[in-house]
Structures are given as structure tokens and as C-alpha cells.
Amino acid sequence: MDKSALIPWRDVHTWSCTACGKCCVGYHVPLKMDEYVRVAKIYGYDAFDFGLGRVYLKHSFNGRCIFQHPSQGRWVCELQGIKPLACKLFPFRIHSKPVYSRGDRSEYVSNGQTLYIYLDPDCEGIVSGKPGERFLKQILPEVVQIGLGQRWKQKFTTSKYLSWTAP
Numbered sequence: 001m002d003k004s005a006l007i008p009w010r011d012v013h014t015w016s017c018t019a020c021g022k023c024c025v026g027y028h029v030p031l032k033m034d035e036y037v038r039v040a041k042i043y044g045y046d047a048f049d050f051g052l053g054r055v056y057l058k059h060s061f062n063g064r065c066i067f068q069h070p071s072q073g074r075w076v077c078e079l080q081g082i083k084p085l086a087c088k089l090f091p092f093r094i095h096s097k098p099v100y101s102r103g104d105r106s107e108y109v110s111n112g113q114t115l116y117i118y119l120d121p122d123c124e125g126i127v128s129g130k131p132g133e134r135f136l137k138q139i140l141p142e143v144v145q146i147g148l149g150q151r152w153k154q155k156f157t158t159s160k161y162l163s164w165t166a167p
């Protein structure tokens with residue numbers, strides 16, 4: 001994507017995941033070693049695509065992650081409890097430098113650490129505007145904690161449509 005299209009967090013009023021499912025189609029999710037092991041233990045090696053020294057979650061023929069399933073008109077993730085970090089963070093991107101344009105509007109200080117946070121405009125859950133209270137006090141802090149490895153569980157940064165039962 002064109003990186004200049006990324007939205008700095010200061011231009012976002014709020015965000016919530018509507019479980020539209022768009023981000024699980026086309027994106028190839030790379031796994032860290034511990035994520036790979038966790039998924040492989042349950043689903044075996046057929047759950048992955050391998051390429052260029054990296055491991056990815058497998059896509060089905062239509063480009064959709066094999067762990068995404070339809071439910072009540074929305075899409076839910078079967079890996080909810082062991083979801084890879086890249087999935088947990090989408091549509092947020094956390095950087096240590098303002099690597100894209102408009103760095104001034106992306107600066108975020110957390111416990112004395114300066115970060116630069118952007119959102120991917122492909123996500124339909126973004127509401128533009130002045131940052132609102134829920135976004136500032138609940139969503140952004142949770143995103144940062146997850147991104148920095150200080151928190152595992154998602155409370156505010158995932159969809160309400162969480163249940164999927166294997167047929």
C-alpha cells in the first residue's frame with residue numbers, strides 16, 4: 001500500500017472492529033517462531049504456507065485465511081485465543097521512528113517511550129476526527145501494551161463477534 005495513505009492516530013476519533021473480515025483476505029500473516037509452534041501444536045503443518053525463509057498462515061484458494069469463518073453475517077477468527085501479533089495489531093502500526101509522512105501527528109508517548117502510531121485506511125472500523133475518550137483511554141493504551149509485549153489478552157481491540165464453533 002501507499003505508506004503516505006496511513007492515518008496518524010491523532011486524526012482518528014475512534015476505532016472498533018466490525019468483523020467485516022476484509023483484513024483476513026489477501027494479507028499473508030507472517031508468524032514468529034512461538035506463534036508458529038503454538039498453532040502447529042493444534043492444527044499441524046497443513047495450517048501454513050512456507051516461503052522465503054518465513055512461515056505464514058495458510059490461505060484458501062480465494063486468498064482468505066483458513067482460520068476465518070462466517071458467522072451471523074460477519075467473519076470470526078478461529079484462532080482468537082492464540083491469534084498472531086500481526087492480526088492483533090491490525091489496523092494499527094507502531095513504529096519507533098516517524099517512518100512515514102506526518103510523523104508529528106503520529107507521536108505517542110507511553111511510559112517515557114516515544115512511539116509513532118498509524119492506522120491502515122483499509123480498515124472499515126476507523127472513524128476520523130479528534131481522538132475521543134474511549135480511543136485515548138482504552139484502545140490506544142491496549143494496542144501499545146500488546147505491541148510492546150506487555151499484554152497478551154485483547155479486551156478493547158477486538159470484535160464483539162468472537163464465537164465460532166467447528167461444524
Ligand code: SF4
Pocket residue numbers: 016017018019020021022023024090091122123124125159
Ligand atoms: S480490523 Fe478492520 S478490516 Fe479487519 S475485520 Fe475488523 S473492521 Fe474489518
Ligand code: SF4
Pocket residue numbers: 023024029057065066067068069076077078079080083084087
Ligand atoms: S488468524 Fe484470524 S485474524 Fe489472523 S488472518 Fe486468520 S482469521 Fe484473520
